[in-house]
Amino acid sequence: MKKILGAAVICAAMSLATPASAVDSTGGCGLGSMAWRGQSGIIPQSLAITTNNTFANNTFGITSGTSGCDPNGRITGGTGRMVLAFLEDNMEQFAMDAASGNGETIETLAGIMNVDSATLGKEVQKNFAYIFPNDNVEALDVTIRVMEVAHA
Amino acid sequence: MRRFSALIFALLFPLSAVAAADVSEYAQSTQWLKMLHYQKTLGGHKGLVHDAEFYLSPEGRNNPEAELKAEIVAFQKGEDKCRFPARFNLLKEEGFIVGDLSDCTEYQEFLHDIRPAGITLLFTDSYMNNPASMFGHTLVRIDTARKGTQMLAHGSNFGVTSGADTGLPFILKGLFGGYDGKYSLNPYWTIINTYNNIENRDIWEYKLNLTEEEQLKFVNHLYEMKEARIQYFFLTKNCSYMILELLEAVRPSLDLSSQYNYYVIPMDTLKTVREVPGLVGEINYRPARYTKIKHQLKQMNAKQYAAFLKGINDHDYEMDELSEVEQRQVLETEYQYYQYRYTKGEMELKEYRQNSFAVLRRRSALEAAEEVKPEGFDPSLSHGSAQVSFGGGVYNHQSFEQIMIRPAYTSLTDNNEGLIRGAGVRVTEIIGRYYNQSHKLVLQRFTALGIYSLVPIDRVFWPYSYKTDFSLVREYNPQNEKEGTVGNIEFGIGKTLSLTDRIWLYGMLDFHGQYGGLIPDNYWLGVAPEIGAFADFSLFRIHLAAEQTFATSRFGKRLQFKVDTAVGITKDLSLNFEYNASHNKRGHNQQEWLTSLKMSF
Numbered sequence: 001m002k003k004i005l006g007a008a009v010i011c012a013a014m015s016l017a018t019p020a021s022a023v024d025s026t027g028g029c030g031l032g033s034m035a036w037r038g039q040s041g042i043i044p045q046s047l048a049i050t051t052n053n054t055f056a057n058n059t060f061g062i063t064s065g066t067s068g069c070d071p072n073g074r075i076t077g078g079t080g081r082m083v084l085a086f087l088e089d090n091m092e093q094f095a096m097d098a099a100s101g102n103g104e105t106i107e108t109l110a111g112i113m114n115v116d117s118a119t120l121g122k123e124v125q126k127n128f129a130y131i132f133p134n135d136n137v138e139a140l141d142v143t144i145r146v147m148e149v150a151h152a
Numbered sequence: 153m154r155r156f157s158a159l160i161f162a163l164l165f166p167l168s169a170v171a172a173a174d175v176s177e178y179a180q181s182t183q184w185l186k187m188l189h190y191q192k193t194l195g196g197h198k199g200l201v202h203d204a205e206f207y208l209s210p211e212g213r214n215n216p217e218a219e220l221k222a223e224i225v226a227f228q229k230g231e232d233k234c235r236f237p238a239r240f241n242l243l244k245e246e247g248f249i250v251g252d253l254s255d256c257t258e259y260q261e262f263l264h265d266i267r268p269a270g271i272t273l274l275f276t277d278s279y280m281n282n283p284a285s286m287f288g289h290t291l292v293r294i295d296t297a298r299k300g301t302q303m304l305a306h307g308s309n310f311g312v313t314s315g316a317d318t319g320l321p322f323i324l325k326g327l328f329g330g331y332d333g334k335y336s337l338n339p340y341w342t343i344i345n346t347y348n349n350i351e352n353r354d355i356w357e358y359k360l361n362l363t364e365e366e367q368l369k370f371v372n373h374l375y376e377m378k379e380a381r382i383q384y385f386f387l388t389k390n391c392s393y394m395i396l397e398l399l400e401a402v403r404p405s406l407d408l409s410s411q412y413n414y415y416v417i418p419m420d421t422l423k424t425v426r427e428v429p430g431l432v433g434e435i436n437y438r439p440a441r442y443t444k445i446k447h448q449l450k451q452m453n454a455k456q457y458a459a460f461l462k463g464i465n466d467h468d469y470e471m472d473e474l475s476e477v478e479q480r481q482v483l484e485t486e487y488q489y490y491q492y493r494y495t496k497g498e499m500e501l502k503e504y505r506q507n508s509f510a511v512l513r514r515r516s517a518l519e520a521a522e523e524v525k526p527e528g529f530d531p532s533l534s535h536g537s538a539q540v541s542f543g544g545g546v547y548n549h550q551s552f553e554q555i556m557i558r559p560a561y562t563s564l565t566d567n568n569e570g571l572i573r574g575a576g577v578r579v580t581e582i583i584g585r586y587y588n589q590s591h592k593l594v595l596q597r598f599t600a601l602g603i604y605s606l607v608p609i610d611r612v613f614w615p616y617s618y619k620t621d622f623s624l625v626r627e628y629n630p631q632n633e634k635e636g637t638v639g640n641i642e643f644g645i646g647k648t649l650s651l652t653d654r655i656w657l658y659g660m661l662d663f664h665g666q667y668g669g670l671i672p673d674n675y676w677l678g679v680a681p682e683i684g685a686f687a688d689f690s691l692f693r694i695h696l697a698a699e700q701t702f703a704t705s706r707f708g709k710r711l712q713f714k715v716d717t718a719v720g721i722t723k724d725l726s727l728n729f730e731y732n733a734s735h736n737k738r739g740h741n742q743q744e745w746l747t748s749l750k751m752s753f
Contacts, residue, residue, distance in 0.1 A: 073338045074265040074306065074337065074339075075298075075339045076265045085339075089342060092491055093349075095508075096487055098516070099487075099513075099515040099516040101520030104303060108300040108303045108304060111299035112300055129513070132512070134509075135506055135509035
């Protein structure tokens with residue numbers, strides 16, 4: 001009995017303590033913006049580690065092959081591919097920044113497209129309803145419209 | 153055939169150009185040993201990496217000199233140099249070989265994608281309401297020279313892929329090296345999303361002052377480590393230890409990892425790096441989504457708060473009574489709140505989309521405004537994770553002296569700057585006592601794990617507060633007037649209410665059990681309503697608690713009072729006063745006073 005108790009104590013201690021020193025192996029592509037993809041549920045805080053989370057049932061219908069996310073986990077490719085890759089993973093934050101007219105995702109997109117960040121902020125806010133025509137818009141459409149607005 | 157040609161080549165070229173003595177000497181240099189992650193063993197060295205492909209010599213893992221020789225020969229021929237750019241550059245600098253890496257297409261593409269411009273150490277803070285995760289986690293970021301922001305940088309994490317294992321098998325395998333660890337590489341934006349937005353953990357960024365050569369060496373080294381597998385041990389060879397190894401390979405004069413022999417707490421490795429003079433430059437704080445929402449709610453006036461509640465509860469976003477600035481704050485907070493709820497799985501996709509969209513439409517009609525970021529307290533400046541205390545007191549008219557030793561981590565009344573207010577987690581705390589009258593030296597308490605997590609509720613968030621205790625405690629049995637050690641388990645759950653930022657009240661229902669030969673029938677089980685107060689005025693911290701236990705045995709039935717106060721002298725030093733009293737109906741009363749000096753280091 002004493003031994004069992006001891007073992008139970010240690011296990012309980014470890015199961016509570018491990019999130020600390022443990023491990024997050026976030027799969028390569030597409031972990032970011034789950035919400036706009038129709039992926040419900042949370043990434044569990046438990047220690048079950050998944051690799052290469054691919055959201056097969058995402059409503060966007062964009063497979064990771066078409067995006068700029070490199071299988072090696074690197075940001076790569078030309079402007080359009082990078083904007084798409086970025087928006088696929090950061091749509092939620094971009095939607096907020098676009099509605100606000102500034103923010104980190106706008107600065108980032110301005111860098112990728114090599115345009116002025118303040119101008120881009122103004123343009124995407126002004127054209128918010130055009131870039132996000134409805135609440136289930138796809139990353140590809142947003143990409144096309146953002147690039148259109150940016151060069152307008 | 154291949155081996156034969158290598159032999160001929162070796163005879164003709166590099167080793168003849170370099171004195172064999174130089175090679176032997178360099179093979180034992182700190183730089184060479186760190187670059188290949190050799191660890192000292194009794195008779196020599198052994199590499200941490202266990203893939204054969206990581207070494208060019210068949211005996212490379214155990215023989216640094218054979219490995220060095222094999223690499224000089226291969227690199228000079230142009231073989232394998234593209235796989236090991238950091239080693240190649242090193243041996244070139246040392247004059248062992250000539251040549252360059254310009255013909256390494258894949259490596260050059262890698263460099264072009266990464267575009268290194270600096271190295272930043274990342275510390276990710278605890279999960280919400282999970283004090284055990286205060287130990288933190290570390291990873292690194294390769295800052296980028298790309299236009300835009302550091303969202304386009306890349307982060308690298310040393311972690312394991314455990315497959316389907318969870319629970320106990322995962323813990324046991326992790327403790328005893330059942331998994332292989334690898335370095336991963338991801339865009340920094342996915343790291344921000346994972347920690348800030350999904351796990352709701354703050355990220356702290358510590359820019360390292362490395363020279364341009366060192367930055368490139370770091371990136372090259374990471375490139376050659378990308379396939380390397382290293383046996384992963386949760387407590388020792390973990391994420392944070394392996395980041396120290398990387399830094400040492402890049403700057404061998406750094407001595408960071410050698411002090412970590414038994415356990416590696418990520419927060420401690422952060423402090424180790426921080427203590428190297430001049431190594432850490434600019435520090436940046438990236439608050440988690442939850443942190444931002446809490447901060448924004450705190451900034452709101454009463455009218456805004458009412459509008460916010462109306463929005464999230466009734467989905468009514470009319471707020472004409474507010475100024476435009478006030479409306480912006482409410483709408484942005486509502487949007488983040490919906491994201492938070494959705495990510496937690498508390499909101500359906502359809503509902504989430506409709507409402508977040510309605511909020512953003514309204515927001516886009518208002519003018520742009522700068523985001524007000526919450527300020528955090530740099531966790532690397534928190535108190536030391538280990539603690540000792542010396543004290544003396546009186547227990548039922550007997551005076552005693554006591555010593556406490558705790559390797560980790562913090563108690564409720566310790567200085568919580570850089571940690572979490574209201575959270576205590578004590579791991580393997582030992583208290584020994586010497587009673588002056590009876591000349592007895594006893595183990596007063598061994599706490600394997602003790603947690604307090606007090607998190608105030610408000611009208612938006614309703615978190616639970618809880619406590620746990622797994623320990624061995626010294627108890628007194630009045631029936632036979634004997635003392636002895638018993639096993640003790642407690643788990644309590646409840647809610648905390650904040651009167652102000654600094655004064656909180658809580659109530660919990662505790663489940664309590666004890667086991668041991670001292671106790672009649674060897675055990676008792678009970679439930680115990682507990683009420684308490686916690687106040688933190690920075691230099692003065694106090695925890696009060698009262699608890700009535702109803703138990704299966706008279707031995708367990710008791711009414712307890714507890715007072716624990718700390719007067720901070722520095723962040724690592726405090727003077728503590730404790731009072732504990734326990735009454736039961738059979739006159740089995742205990743009373744204890746204690747004064748102690750606590751030192752963290």
